[in-house]
Amino acid sequence: MKRIPLLAAVCLFASISAIAQQGSLTITRAKVLPKDGTVRQMNLPLFPLKKPAGKVFEQALATGGGSSARLHFKIDPQTDPEREPWSIVIRDSKNSKDLWTISSISVHKKAEQTKSPLPTEIWSGDLSSDTLVVQVISLVANNSLHVVIDKMAVTTARAVPVSIIHNALQPILQQTSNIKEWGKAVVRLRFAGDDGNQYLCTGFLLKPTLLLTNHHCISTQTEMASALADFYYDSDSASPTVAVFDDLLATDTDLDYSLLRISDLGVSPLKISTSEPTSNEKLVIIQHPGGEAKQVSIIGCSVHD
Numbered sequence: 001m002k003r004i005p006l007l008a009a010v011c012l013f014a015s016i017s018a019i020a021q022q023g024s025l026t027i028t029r030a031k032v033l034p035k036d037g038t039v040r041q042m043n044l045p046l047f048p049l050k051k052p053a054g055k056v057f058e059q060a061l062a063t064g065g066g067s068s069a070r071l072h073f074k075i076d077p078q079t080d081p082e083r084e085p086w087s088i089v090i091r092d093s094k095n096s097k098d099l100w101t102i103s104s105i106s107v108h109k110k111a112e113q114t115k116s117p118l119p120t121e122i123w124s125g126d127l128s129s130d131t132l133v134v135q136v137i138s139l140v141a142n143n144s145l146h147v148v149i150d151k152m153a154v155t156t157a158r159a160v161p162v163s164i165i166h167n168a169l170q171p172i173l174q175q176t177s178n179i180k181e182w183g184k185a186v187v188r189l190r191f192a193g194d195d196g197n198q199y200l201c202t203g204f205l206l207k208p209t210l211l212l213t214n215h216h217c218i219s220t221q222t223e224m225a226s227a228l229a230d231f232y233y234d235s236d237s238a239s240p241t242v243a244v245f246d247d248l249l250a251t252d253t254d255l256d257y258s259l260l261r262i263s264d265l266g267v268s269p270l271k272i273s274t275s276e277p278t279s280n281e282k283l284v285i286i287q288h289p290g291g292e293a294k295q296v297s298i299i300g301c302s303v304h305d
C-alpha cells in the first residue's frame with residue numbers, strides 16, 4: 001500500500017529550522033477559532049453548611065437559556081477531604097435526576113494516582129438543564145468545607161467555521177478503514193479561554209497519555225483544567241467519549257504547540273514520521289472544522305514547495 005502522510009488539523013507544516021530562519025509566526029486565537037459560548041463570572045458561595053451529616057446545602061441556579069452549561073468550583077485550600085469527606089451533586093430542574101457528581105474521595109484518589117496536589121478548582125461536565133440544583137453532601141457533622149461557584153461556561157449556539165481552506169472536506173465515516181483508524185486519535189477540544197470566551201479546537205494523541213494541540217488553542221493551566229476532549233465525535237448523531245486533562249506539560253508560542261497529559265483510554269496514538277514530506281506527496285488532514293463532526297481533507301490535498 002502506498003504511504004500517505006497523515007497530518008491532523010493541528011500539525012505543524014513548517015519545520016523548526018524554517019521557523020527559525022523566517023521568524024516566529026503568531027496566530028491570533030480570535031481570528032481562527034470558533035466560539036460556542038461565553039464564560040460568566042459569578043460569586044455563589046455553597047455555604048454556610050448545616051451541622052448534621054447528610055445534605056448540608058442546596059441552591060437552585062438558572063443557566064440563562066444556553067443549550068448547555070458547565071460550572072467552575074473554587075475550593076478552600078484548607079479543606080481536608082480525608083477528615084471531612086464531601087460530595088457535590090448537580091441535579092436537573094425538577095430535582096429528580098443527578099446530572100453530575102464529584103466526591104472528595106475520588107478527587108483525593110486521582111491526585112494520588114497522578115502524583116499531583118489536591119485541586120482547588122474543578123469544572124463540572126456538560127449540564128443540559130435550564131435550572132440546576134446544586135447540593136453539597138457531607139459524610140461528617142460540622143464540615144468546614146468552603147466552596148464557591150465563581151464561573152459558568154454557557155454554550156449559546158452551534159459553532160460556525162471561521163477560517164478554513166476549501167479543500168473538499170468529507171465525513172470521516174465515508175473514508176477507508178485505515179483513515180478511520182487514524183482518526184480515532186484525533187479529538188475535538190472544548191475549553192474556556194482565559195479571555196472569557198468558550199472555544200472549539202482539534203488535537204491528537206502522540207502517545208496514549210499525551211495529546212498535542214496548538215498554543216493558540218490551549219496555552220495555560222487554567223485553560224487546560226477547563227478543557228474537554230471529545231473522542232469518536234464522528235457524526236452529529238455520535239455520543240462522544242469525553243475525557244479531561246491532568247496537566248499542561250509544555251507550550252510554545254513561536255512553534256504554536258501545547259502538550260497535555262490525559263488519562264489512557266486505550267486509543268492508539270498517531271505515528272509521527274521523522275522525515276519531511278516530498279513535493280506533490282499526497283496528504284490526509286483529519287480535523288474538526290469549526291467544532292463540527294470529524295472530517296477529512298484528501299481530495300486535491302498534497303504537498304507544495
